Amino acid sequence: MTDFSERIKYLADRYYPVGQHARHSLHAYPETAFEEVRTSKLISDILSEYGIEHKLIAKTGVVGLIKGEKPGKTVLLRADMDALELEEAPSALLRSERAGYMHACGHDGHVAGLIMAALILSDLKSELPGNVKLMFQPAEESVGGAKPMIDEGLLENPPVDAAFAVHLWGEAEFGEVWIKNGAVMAAPDEFRLRIIGKGGHAAHPQFTADPIVMSANIINLFQQIISRRRDPVSPAVITVGSIHAGEVHNIIPSHADLVGTIRTFDREVRKLIISEMEKAVSAVTNAWGGSYEFKVLERYPAVLNNPDMADIARIAAAKIVGADKIKEPSVPNMGGEDFAFVANAVPAAYLFVGIKKGEMILHHNPNFSFDTEIIKVSSAVISQTALDFLSK
Ligand SMILES: [Zn+2]
Ligand SMILES: [Zn+2]
Structure with missing residues (x-):
């Protein structure tokens, strides 16, 4: 197999202005669960401009498809789109223009990174052995948008063989890629208890x-x-x-x-x-x-990385950032992630790309911010991963 990593890195540089503009625009206008109308339109407009086939499902979700010119499997790449109901710190460099709403988890970077990956992989279409499906998902932070997208046929037409997702991560050094086998994110249940006295x-x-x-x-x-x-x-x-x-x-x-x-x-x-x-x-x-009423609402399953998919991502990421920057977190994260529904349906891996420069960056914090340049890394890593999976 020809190694495409130099071309992918070159294309990531070339499309960075598109990603950078998308991230700034998304950061200025954060939207939450199933109200990501402007976000969805921004994604759709860019995909249209570059001739990438796509449609809207699950209200504000966007599914894109890049058909490789050689036959092969289909790999899905996922970005979550939603922001949080949180007032941004006044000192922030990039400012939210919506009072009380903020991209404080990095999902603006996830969308921008996946848009860039779409442009990169679309440029490699003539050599792509298979298809790339793009999943821009609403409502990760609250009710979950992955399951509604699956219910509306996300994993069909063409059927998806594997899936990968990236989360920008404030604990990991800028440019590091953290990948773990097995348990990555926990199953979060909600309980409601009434004590009656x-x-x-x-x-x-x-x-x-x-x-x-x-x-x-x-x-x-x-x-x-x-x-x-x-x-x-x-x-x-x-x-x-x-x-x-x-x-x-x-x-x-x-x-x-x-x-x-x-x-x-x-x-x-x-x-x-x-x-x-x-x-x-x-x-x-x-x-x-006394007496009681006790109810447990099951939300998402745990995210478990398939070891073969994790290996593909590890090797691919090393081609982009160098093997010394690939780390294996020793423990899973107790956070929940509805990418679990995708990872339960097809072999999948969920990876973290570091954004930390100096002190650890706290997600869901009014001061959360990161250097937009990281999307050059995340888009290249996910593009290389998709290509490597299809070429296997
Ligand atoms: Zn979050
Ligand atoms: Zn998040």
Whole structure:
């Protein structure tokens, strides 16, 4: 196989102004779940300008197709499009023009990088042995856009044989590529718990069933499930992210509402944690004269990298950034990612491209920012990965 890496790097330089402009424009106008109308139009306009076939699915999602002139498989490349409801720090170099909204996870860079990869791979069409499908996905940060896109036929016509996604990463040094086999991102479940007690006068607790005291016990027991019931070598998190009960100082309320997240990788660990949580809730409410409603909403499965796909990405990335910049994170990330639905359907790998220069860059933080130049690296890495997969 001819090595295309020099051409890919050359094309990444050449198309950088297009990517840079896209990133600046997306950063200025951040949009959230299924409202990525302007984002979607920007993608569509650029793909049209360069003659890349595409259509809109799942409201604001865009699917593009680059048909190689040689027969072969189909590889899917994915970028998430959505921003966050967060007010950007006033000191930011690139400014969001929408108050209360911000691209604070780097998805503006993901879209810009995938647009560049589309232009690069489209230029290599005559030598491309197979097809490249482009997945611009809405709503990663909230309700999830991957599943609706799959439901609307994303993985068909032509059928997808493998998939790759990149996340820009504030923990990794600028230009490093982190790739891991197996568990990469956790399965995030949401739980909703109502502790039902008996309200009354704060001065006479003996006549009540205090849901606040029950909640305090339950929250502690949840953390003890993590330390005492779970196998210490199987990662898991329980976080109570919200608790609401009572209004004033002298009334014991009748109920307390707790909302939180459970993060796991292993289905068995997940089952154990949910059942132990329910046991704890039942025991405490039973002992203290209350009752409960407990619901677990399964959101995404865990993202598990297929080792063969991870290897293809590793070798491809090394051609772009050099082998010394390829790192293997030792532990998976407890964050959730709905790319999991794609990775559950076809062999896939999810990689991280570093943006850190100096101090670690925190995602979902009002000061989040990165040097746009990184999209030269991310677009070249993902293009080389797609090409290497198709050429195998
Ligand atoms: Zn995020
Ligand atoms: Zn993200």
